[in-house]
Amino acid sequence: MRIAVVGPMHPYRGGIAHFTEMTVQGLDERGHEMRPVSFARQYPEFLFPGKTQFEPDDEAPAIVRGAPRLLDPLNPLSWLRTAWQLREQRPEAVIFQYWMPFFAPAYGTVARILRWAGIPSLAVVHNALPHERHLGDAWLSRFFLAACEGHVVMSDAVANNLQSLRRPDAAFRRIEHPVYERFGEPVPRAKARAALDLPEDAPVMLFFGFVREYKGLHVLLKALPDVLEALPDPHLVVAGEPYDDPARYRRLIREHGLDAHVHWYDDYVPSGEVPTYFCAADLVVQPYVSATQSGVAQIATHFERPMVVTDVGGLAETIPHEEAGFVVPAEDPEALASAIIRFFQEGWAGRLAEGVRERKHAQQPARLLEAIEELLPGSTE
Template identity: 30%
Template sequence: MKRRILYVIGSLNVGGAERHLSQVAIRLKRRGWEPEVFALSPGGPLTDGIEAAQVPIYGAKLPKWLAAVLRTDRWRARVMLVPAALTLVFIIWRRRPHVMHFFLPAAYIVGGLASMLAFVPARIMSRRSLGVYQLGHPLFARVERRLHPRMTLVCGNSQAVVADLRQEGVAPAKLRLIYNGIDTEAFSRPVERDQARDTLRIARDATVFVIVANLIPYKGHADLIAAFARIQPELRGPWELLCVGRDDGIAAQLRSQIDAAGLQANIRILGARSDVPDILRVADIGVLCSHEEGFSNAILEGMAAGLPMVVTDVGGNAEAVVDGQTGFVVPPHDAPALGDALLRMANSPNRVEMGEAGRRRVRAQFSMEACIDGYEKLYLETGARKP
């Protein structure tokens, strides 16, 4: 079936790669393709939306007795790879996809090996981050480098990621670039700003900064708090920083840092939220201060909401934000430089114009439609037939 694409991913929990895959699969289904999804760990919040679009989802489950014996999620995830690989081979033989497309390292390793055992005609790997994670997983690095030559195409989501893949030995003729795309309309709908701020308990005259990133050390929240502690005396009028994202284990540490800096009244940790577009539209300035990235949807979403962005120069961040035009780009791990940029942006008379320039840039270059066009072109290169 030359229109059938089988995606392989670790899970369908809420994360950048997972959300991206779900959006791509749903839109390709609307265009007449036959996407299907295999999750190494089935279930997750994104499942219902994908199934509602009539995109089949497959996976394997551990027997209850074995899951009970394995008391930690880490061991369950490791053992799960065996039934997942066997189930995936069975699904491949039964469904006969023309293309298999792998997202994230574990899915690449399991799916890549299974696809070769089952003689899938075309195999594509998408890398969505720099290869820094390989430093802590040398076995992953060795297996991935063995798999690269056996891929039909290898895709990165930024020029930085593509350059990283080239250094890993991927042949330049196989490398492709597809930037992330977002639904810009979801972030540009009109909002009654004062009423929305009242709902969120934000002062109407406050300068509101927002960072949308799960609470993980490499996202740089500690740098951000240190930056605000440094510039607080120079900020004019009331201000707030809203931290939106799932706690991956450092929330208590960050709260202690906030308390020590005396910023309890200014910085709020909101946790994971389903109303991110609304929060962005009542903010004034967006921030992403990661130490590493592939290409961040959070930046694009902030730009789509009309926010001028302050970002660190890692991965594809500087490919999205044009320094001095749609925001400021600063070095990573540099709280003083980050603070200076935030202060400049807060006091800039041109920040609204910069935000609007960012909104136009996202619509022109990073729309979801442009992204889906890129995927269709990618699959056609493998010999897949257009619907």
């Protein structure tokens, strides 16, 4: 079929852009005629909390490199131009990547114009409602999501939020979040640790991704003193750009005497460097205060790294307790420390790694592509 996909793509950075590229490339490889459409502007600079919205490297599938950059969420004229150009291409369906109400007015307008032209819209819904809620979020999300003929979600938490925001007759698929394969093969642990100047035999934990209140780095830092008392020379690698004030985290590091044990690489990690961080770690820790799902968990799964996650959103669905990792209560430093200590002292690495490998097999990108195909017009599913 001729399919358009709307969402951020190269040169935009981050997990949603990577997911959009994976979707376009995967459907192309399955024989569909793809029409990717990216953003002319994703966020205005004053609203973006990071240093840059763009990838520092040039690693992206060839099919998305020339994608027209049309949609500006703050420019209604661009919404009309995008809808017009999509209508002129006559796709049999348009797939939107949705994760934030900020994009709902633009998306909802385009989807409604396409609907009037007889072109159905589908949504891959990463978040039906945002982690940090604001007045009007539900109304905005409903404006877009109710204009779609079908939805794909990747956690029960998102599915539950979506129920009141979509049309009752809209088609629906719930799948496991696919692993990210774009980051390539693992590198030897010794090489990865040498690159990060880490001891070869020390316990190493990884906190990966941008740093924001709901990601819970502050909870992990409060848990580390108990870990230091129980384990010989543990190290925490924090690989991520701060999206809120880094001073509070630096203060916790100083107050708890963690300077020699915390290594913070406070910048966006380019795709080519991602394997180094995950392969240097024994354990990936996600101490989220709130969540729906996590792309970081899918990168960890790709590199077959066990995880400790908190029981929020869909994280426990992704990482079954004592199968692929440990699940602990949110905002509980003592429980988090206990799980980390247990992982290293009781020798769980091998058992949990095997469980992660089983999850990896179940979370291949093909299921996402199949779910989309099942929602396409004329599908017999």
